[in-house]
Amino acid sequence: MTYDKDLEDFLNRGYRYALSLTSCEDNAFDLVQSAYLNLREKNKPLVIAYFIRTIRNLHIDKQRKHIVQLKWMNSSNSNNNHYSPKIGVEPFLEKLLAKLPVQNREILFLSVVEEYTAQEIADLLEMPRGTVLSILSRTKKKLKSALEENPNSVK
Amino acid sequence: MKEIDQHIKAYYANKSLSPQQLEAIERGSQISPKRNLPRLIGAAAALIVLALCAYFLLIAPVQKQDKMIHAFSAEVAFNHEKQLNSDIVTGCIGELSEQMNKLDFKLGLPENIQANYKILGGRYCSVDSRIAAQLKVEDKTGSVGTLYVLKKVEPFDIQDVVVFKKTKVDIWDDGDLLFVFANDI
Numbered sequence: 001m002t003y004d005k006d007l008e009d010f011l012n013r014g015y016r017y018a019l020s021l022t023s024c025e026d027n028a029f030d031l032v033q034s035a036y037l038n039l040r041e042k043n044k045p046l047v048i049a050y051f052i053r054t055i056r057n058l059h060i061d062k063q064r065k066h067i068v069q070l071k072w073m074n075s076s077n078s079n080n081n082h083y084s085p086k087i088g089v090e091p092f093l094e095k096l097l098a099k100l101p102v103q104n105r106e107i108l109f110l111s112v113v114e115e116y117t118a119q120e121i122a123d124l125l126e127m128p129r130g131t132v133l134s135i136l137s138r139t140k141k142k143l144k145s146a147l148e149e150n151p152n153s154v155k
Numbered sequence: 156m157k158e159i160d161q162h163i164k165a166y167y168a169n170k171s172l173s174p175q176q177l178e179a180i181e182r183g184s185q186i187s188p189k190r191n192l193p194r195l196i197g198a199a200a201a202l203i204v205l206a207l208c209a210y211f212l213l214i215a216p217v218q219k220q221d222k223m224i225h226a227f228s229a230e231v232a233f234n235h236e237k238q239l240n241s242d243i244v245t246g247c248i249g250e251l252s253e254q255m256n257k258l259d260f261k262l263g264l265p266e267n268i269q270a271n272y273k274i275l276g277g278r279y280c281s282v283d284s285r286i287a288a289q290l291k292v293e294d295k296t297g298s299v300g301t302l303y304v305l306k307k308v309e310p311f312d313i314q315d316v317v318v319f320k321k322t323k324v325d326i327w328d329d330g331d332l333l334f335v336f337a338n339d340i
Contacts, residue, residue, distance in 0.1 A: 011180060012171045019170055029172065033180045093166050112163045144159050 007046070011036065013114070014051045020109030021059045023098040031055050031062075052114070053124065056106075096146050104139045111136055220311060223283075227335060228317035228324040230282055234289065235301040235322055235337035241276025241291050251277045255288055260306040262288050265327075265334050268302055275299070282335065300338030307333040 011032060018028035018035075035054040044050060097105055103125070110116040110124070111132075118136070122129040172180070243254045248269075252262040255277065264274075272292035280289040280303070287305035294300070307313075313328045318340070325336045 007181075008172075008177055011177060015172050016167045016170050019167070025170075029176055032172070033183055036180050037183055090166055090169065093162055097163075097166070108163060109167065112160045113167045140159050143163075147159065147162065 010046055010048065010051065013048055014055055016113060017052050017106075017109060018055050018059070020097075020105050020113075021056070021102060023102075023105065031058055034058050048114075052110075056124070092150050093143070093147070096143055100139060100142075104135050107132055107135050108139050108143075216311070220309075220313075223309070224313065224315050224326060225317060227283055228315075228326060229319060231301070231303055231326075231335045231337050232317075232319040232322040232324050234280065234282075234303075235324075238299075239278065239289075242278040244276040246274045246276075248274060251288070251290070255279060257286065258288055258306075259286060260304075260332060262304060263332060264290075264302075264304075265329055268292060268334075268336065271295070272300065272302075298338060300336055303335040303337075305333050305335075307331050309333070 014035060015028055015032045018031040019025065022028050022031065032055065035051060035058055038044075038054055038058070039046060039051065097108075100108070107121055107125070110121045111118070116124070118129050118132045121132045125132070243251055245251055245254075248262065248264050251274065255262060257279065272294050275291040275293055277288055277290040280287050282303055282305055285305050285308070287303050290302045290304065292300050292302055307328050307330075309328075313326055313333065315326050317324045317326070321340055322337050323340050325334075327334055
């Protein structure tokens, strides 16, 4: 991997994945930074699948140690749960995503953005493929109906 | 559903690290060896604490014990060499015990002394600043030894032999009594 553009893309992909886990930009940045340092310290190859797995493990560790401020984020978001007709599609989607369970958001991200197959996601998350498909379908339906209810989101 | 996918893709596509964040990540990875410094300091501190604990829990008590036994034996050997006369001259341990009523323990003889020695007499003395009974005993060959009996306060078992020039000092405990026996080699 050459530096600059490739590394930037690599880090940004990790960052977006971390964002799907944390729903918080600062925490996502911390995760990406820690995961990247982890790879560099262990002289691991910069492979996206390995990067994603490292980010995921770090996220789980941090959650266990109660470092991640998810609760704070969720509670602050929960104050603004009401749909506002003036809100644009992206901020509205952001709020919807933030309200999703972490696992649903993660599966959605891996499937839609990273284009992982259901089997690949099932392997990564250590769950049955059928469960992945079910969560994915349910989450998309939920988002679709929420977005359709928002007049500003339909272009 | 494709529309949802597009929205989600667009949403995440707009999310990227700022140049400052990218720079911070890259800079952080270059100085990563320094990140190990706190860990190394922590590990070194843990090792030092471990070594100190091992010293105070395992080595120091043994050293203290050895020191105490050596000091005890030296004092007893020195007293034995002075061959002081007995204040109470009797061959009966019961009478000695009765006479020496200021002792803070009940005077008794260990089995090996009772079997091989006869009592010549006794007197008060102090060993290690503790009141003790100093008994003169004689074996069948006429060799005179000095037995010190005192209350045991040490929380550990004692069984040792120390030799000072011409004097052999046996030290052992039995129940709540400590016996120190000095005789010439």
